[in-house]
Amino acid sequence: MYRIREVDGQDDDVVDTLTELHRLTFFNTASVPAFDYSHWWLALHGTEPVAFAGVIASTHACNAGYFCRVGVLRKHGGNRIRLRLMRALEARARLNGRYSVVSDTTDNLPSANNFICAGYGLYRPQRPWAWPHTLYWRKSIN
Secondary structure (H helix, E strand, O other): OEEEEEEOOOOHHHHHHHHHHHHHHHOOOOOOOOHHHOEEEEEEEOOEEEEEEEEEEOOOOOOEEEEEEEEEOHHHOOOOHHHHHHHHHHHHHHHOOOOEEEEEEOOOHHHHHHHHHOOOEEOOOOOOOOOOOOEEEEEEOO
């Protein structure tokens, strides 16, 4: 029913699609990331893009990927798309020689639950990089 594919963040059409999905899922609560220097995936329902996710090299954790975004259109929630996107980016991070994937959540219980379901654990980074009440997540992938 849903197809996950890695996309080229330097392709203008792909960037337009990622930007629109970001707008529709984050409602201007987060800045649009630069899509051209990281790995991105789209989830398609037929030919319609319904979700996206991205991973970049972490600047906060040694030899780790940073799970920087995931967004799923509300009407497609509950179909384990986030989990499938997480698995795809973990596989890419592993191929890139990373030992773990890290991320963070702030005041987002559904996101925290997704990390738990995907096998991520809470951890305290040596140098926290976000808000004081942020939860930090890490998963070993080696």
